Structure formats: structure tokens, C-alpha cells
Amino acid sequence: MTTEVRSLREFKMPDVGEGLTEAEILSWYVKPGDTVTDGQVVCEVETAKAAVELPIPFNGVVEQLFFPEGATVDVGTVIISVAVAGEAGAAPAAAPAPAAAEPAAEAEPERREVLVGYGPRTGGSQRRARRTTTVTAVATPKPAPAAAAPAAPAPAAPAAPAPVAEVPGGQRPLAKPPVRKLAKDLGIDLRAVTPTGPDGVITREDLHAHAAAQAAPAAPAVEQAVVEAPEAVVAPVPVSGAGDVRVPIKGVRKATAQAMVASAFTAPHVTEFVQVDVTRTMKFVRKLKESGELGRDVRVSPLLLVAKALLTAIKRHPEINAQWDEAAQEIVVKGQVNLGIAAATPRGLIVPNIKDAGSRTLSGLAVALGELVETARQGKTPPADMQGGTVTITNVGVFGVDTGTPILNPGEAAILAFGAVRELPWVHKGKVVPRQVTTLALSFDHRLVDGELGSKVLADVAALLEHPKRLITWG
Missing domain, CATH: 3.30.559.10 (Chloramphenicol acetyltransferase-like domain)
Known part of the structure; x- marks a missing residue:
């Protein structure tokens, strides 16, 4: 019988702002059952200073999202667990596999969590940001838990998948935050854009080239979207006769x-x-x-x-x-x-x-x-x-x-x-x-x-x- 060793790795909320104690989860980009790769952005969080995208530091399949969007989480608290697949082999050889898996987890001194907009964080914080638990299971794909999905809804699927969308597990297209903002303003689905940057990163030039290939009449709408973008999100305002509106005091x-x-x-x-x-x-x-x-x-x-x-x-x-x-x-x-x-x-x-x-x-x-x-x-x-x-x-x-x-x-x-x-x-x-x-x-x-x-x-x-x-x- 063929078995597979899987390790559950837990990613904790890192300190993304020099001593901050908590952050709010603004949005999840993955859901249980999705395949993720090392460096893939899995969520966006807001600290008291800024909004930051968090990349996952290993490959695997999302096992569980521990908090829904909108939750405020203390630094050091586990926010997502990922099942990392090991080597497959015969059933008798599966027993010693856990012992071999432990050194593998320690043999990652060069692995660094890199937050968008920051350089690599050094020291032992990377090792503290995740914990490894080894389990043995039959090599059968595990379905995503039905009850966990509502807690962290995934982004709506694009209408027309592009070549980038064919990455296993629906990996999020690689692009820097300003490029993502520009794509949002232009109404462009990043998964429909062909990347030309290093390591498959989408650049501003890629977006402009993609936009140029679309119908010319769309340009005036783009201009308006860029102008109005900063006003897109506003705090709730009480409406006369509608009762009080309470706004949580958090973040910035x-x-x-x-x-x-x-x-x-x-x-x-x-x-x-x-x-x-x-x-x-x-x-x-x-x-x-x-x-x-x-x-x-x-x-x-x-x-x-x-x-x-x-x-x-x-x-x-x-x-x-x-x-x-x-x-x-x-x-x-x-x-x-x-x-x-x-x-x-x-x-x-x-x-x-x-x-x-x-x-x-x-x-x-x-x-x-x-x-x-x-x-x-x-x-x-x-x-x-x-x-x-x-x-x-x-x-x-x-x-x-x-x-x-x-x-x-x-x-x-x-x-x-x-x-x-x-x-x-x-x-x-x-x-x-x-x-x-x-x-x-x-x-x-x-x-x-x-x-x-x-x-x-x-x-x-x-x-x-x-x-x-x-x-x-x-x-």
C-alpha cells in the first residue's frame, strides 16, 4: 500500500511594523483546499500603520484558515495551516518518515519571510512564525472542509481564465501593489495579462499593453476610474432618522x-x-x-x-x-x-x-x-x-x-x-x-x-x- 507523509505547517501573524502587537485581516486570497507555493500572497492585513500583503513561506495545500476577514489578530497567533506533502513510498517505510521530516524542517536557514514593500527579515522570527507537525496518511487528495469555506470567502472567479490562471491551485498572479492598484483602476483581470517581468511578475508595461489591445472607447472610463479611486472607500456616515452608526476604533x-x-x-x-x-x-x-x-x-x-x-x-x-x-x-x-x-x-x-x-x-x-x-x-x-x-x-x-x-x-x-x-x-x-x-x-x-x-x-x-x-x- 502506498502512503504519503504530510506535514502541517502553521503560519503565524508576523510583526510587520516594528513592534506592533496586532493586525486586522482585510482579505483572504486563498481558501481551504487551494494549492499554494513559496512566496505566494495569501492575505492582506492592516496594522496601525499600513496595509500589507503576506506571502506564505512554503509550498502545500491550505488546510485551514483560522480567522475570517475583518478579525483582529495578535502578532504570533496562527492564522493559516498548510499541509506539506512528503515523499511517497511503501507502507513499511512510512514509519521512520516522521523522523526524517523533522530535520527537513530545520534545514531551512535561508528561508526568509519577505513582506511586500520590505526587505527580508533576519534572525529567528522566521522559525517562530511556523510550527511543524508530522502526520502519516494515505495518499488520497483531501477535500476542503465545507464548513470552513464561509469563514473566509475566496475572491470571485474571473470570467475568462488566462494563461497565468493555469498555475496549479489557481496561484495568484505575481505583481507589485502599485501594479495591482493600476489593474484595479483599469478594470483589468491580472490573470488575463501575459507577464514579461522577471520570474513571471506582471509590470505596468504589461498592463498598458493589455489595455491597448482592448477596444479604444474604454479609455474615457479608465480616466474617470483613476480620478475617483481614492474616494472609493469611505467611513459609514449616520443617516438622519436611521439611528446611530457605530464605527470600530482600530487600525490606523x-x-x-x-x-x-x-x-x-x-x-x-x-x-x-x-x-x-x-x-x-x-x-x-x-x-x-x-x-x-x-x-x-x-x-x-x-x-x-x-x-x-x-x-x-x-x-x-x-x-x-x-x-x-x-x-x-x-x-x-x-x-x-x-x-x-x-x-x-x-x-x-x-x-x-x-x-x-x-x-x-x-x-x-x-x-x-x-x-x-x-x-x-x-x-x-x-x-x-x-x-x-x-x-x-x-x-x-x-x-x-x-x-x-x-x-x-x-x-x-x-x-x-x-x-x-x-x-x-x-x-x-x-x-x-x-x-x-x-x-x-x-x-x-x-x-x-x-x-x-x-x-x-x-x-x-x-x-x-x-x-x-x-x-x-x-x-
Whole structure:
């Protein structure tokens, strides 16, 4: 009689964000009975910092999903088990097989769990993330448990399977998160796309080539989908007369609430305001757009020049780029500026930052800013991009708000609010004329930034936006 040795391997919720304790399962991409391969993404989870796709670190058949979509799971808890097939042989030889299977599990020092958007995690966490149990069974395909399926519904099957869909077990097509987002916006089933990237990875060029092969009239709909994508998911809003609506406080919103409370009651906030004539800045923005001198695909906006003005002001007054070290009772002036940009996403407010933003040219800053905003809108900002910020900009003007009193991002000394740009009557060259005007608000930690330093920084930013040519001479 022929038998087969199978090992049940359990994959635990990893720490995907430097010390986070839990994550919510947003969606499962597999179901019991599906065949999975090493590196295949099996689910997407949301931590307090970002949404992350988790790849399985071994081959096999899905045995069980331990939690449904929407469940919040502690780090280190088993979320999926996979039956790993061993060598088949005669029945008498099956007995010693378990002993041979155990060393096989230990002989994987090079196996690393790689999270999307991160490098490989080293150390013993990979071994802790799974447990091996060896069983002996007759080599008969095991049907998926009927009761387990409703707990984790699989994605709807595509209408027309493509060559990629022929991978055993319906393996999910390989593509990076931005490419998946683009495919969703374009309405393209990834399983219908022929990959040309390394190891069968689908690229943006593959999507554009696939889209070009479709009917031309579909283009306007694509344009609209791209524009409307960021607004696709919104929090439930109570409807008059329909009763109360309760929204669970978890994920990004929970982390934001905790951080803001800690900041407000730890750092003594001071906020200063100034109105600025930004007519020249708005003209400069239009000139940069029309000339394309920063690059054809580079998005140019007033926020770009506000960011450059703040970075220039910090270069003139580096003491504001600092942190309060309570334990050492020291003020730490940072060697580089990691510029945070507050981004409102469907999952809540996050503040990713541009590393060493002060050393970037205007063109380099524009590229980094565009990538940061696009990744944040897709909900794919890696936790590393939200750590180590030193100063932040919040653009409340996009909501039509003139200004506000921004709360410091924890650990930072200053945050600048950029208000709406409005046409107002303004005294210019001795005459009252219509000018483009905005209001800036700078909040700072009064323990390490006194009124003089805060005022100088805010005045410099205002002067640079009123006369943007100074960005060149002062920088």
C-alpha cells in the first residue's frame, strides 16, 4: 500500500511594523483546499500603520484558515495551516518518515519571510512564525472542509481564465501593489495579462499593453476610474432618522487617536499664524507645469513649493529640526530632515515621510512627494516610511479650510499647516488689488522651540512663498 507523509505547517501573524502587537485581516486570497507555493500572497492585513500583503513561506495545500476577514489578530497567533506533502513510498517505510521530516524542517536557514514593500527579515522570527507537525496518511487528495469555506470567502472567479490562471491551485498572479492598484483602476483581470517581468511578475508595461489591445472607447472610463479611486472607500456616515452608526476604533484610526492624545498632553504646543501673498508662487507653479522642466511625469503643485520653502527655512534655522529626549534630558538636533506629509486615506490619517528631504533638489523633491502621495492613497505605505519623521506639513487647504491649529506628530518639534489659497483684496504696491492669499500656521514644541525661533522659521517660509525666486538664492 502506498502512503504519503504530510506535514502541517502553521503560519503565524508576523510583526510587520516594528513592534506592533496586532493586525486586522482585510482579505483572504486563498481558501481551504487551494494549492499554494513559496512566496505566494495569501492575505492582506492592516496594522496601525499600513496595509500589507503576506506571502506564505512554503509550498502545500491550505488546510485551514483560522480567522475570517475583518478579525483582529495578535502578532504570533496562527492564522493559516498548510499541509506539506512528503515523499511517497511503501507502507513499511512510512514509519521512520516522521523522523526524517523533522530535520527537513530545520534545514531551512535561508528561508526568509519577505513582506511586500520590505526587505527580508533576519534572525529567528522566521522559525517562530511556523510550527511543524508530522502526520502519516494515505495518499488520497483531501477535500476542503465545507464548513470552513464561509469563514473566509475566496475572491470571485474571473470570467475568462488566462494563461497565468493555469498555475496549479489557481496561484495568484505575481505583481507589485502599485501594479495591482493600476489593474484595479483599469478594470483589468491580472490573470488575463501575459507577464514579461522577471520570474513571471506582471509590470505596468504589461498592463498598458493589455489595455491597448482592448477596444479604444474604454479609455474615457479608465480616466474617470483613476480620478475617483481614492474616494472609493469611505467611513459609514449616520443617516438622519436611521439611528446611530457605530464605527470600530482600530487600525490606523486607533493609532492616530492614541498618538494625538499623547502628543497633546506631552508637548506644550504653541501655534503662530501668518497670511501670505502667494500670487508669485502660483504663477511659478503654472510655469513649472507648462515648461515641464522638472520632468514630464512629475506632478507640480503649490504643496511642492511650500515643502521646499520649509526645508530652506530649516536649513537657515536647523535648531527647529530637533527632538526632546526625556530620558537623557537633552535636545537632539537632527542631522537630516525627514519631511512628513500628512495624508488622508480611506483607512485614516497617516504621516509618511521623505527621508533626507533637505538634500533633494526641487525636481527630486517633486518625484519623492508624488510617489509618497500615490503610495499612501493606495494604502500600501510601508511602516518604515512612517518612522523617523522630524517635521511635518499638513495641507488642510485641499479641503477648502483656511487654517487650523495642527497637533505635533509625536517626537517632532514642528508642524506646518498650509491653508486654502483664495483671491482676496490685498494692498500691493500701494494699491488694493485682488491677489492670491493663503494662511500658514506653525505649531511647535515650546520646550525646545522658543517664540523667536518659531517666528523666524514661519517668517522665512512666508517670505519664500511671497518671492519664490529666493528659493534659489537662499537655498
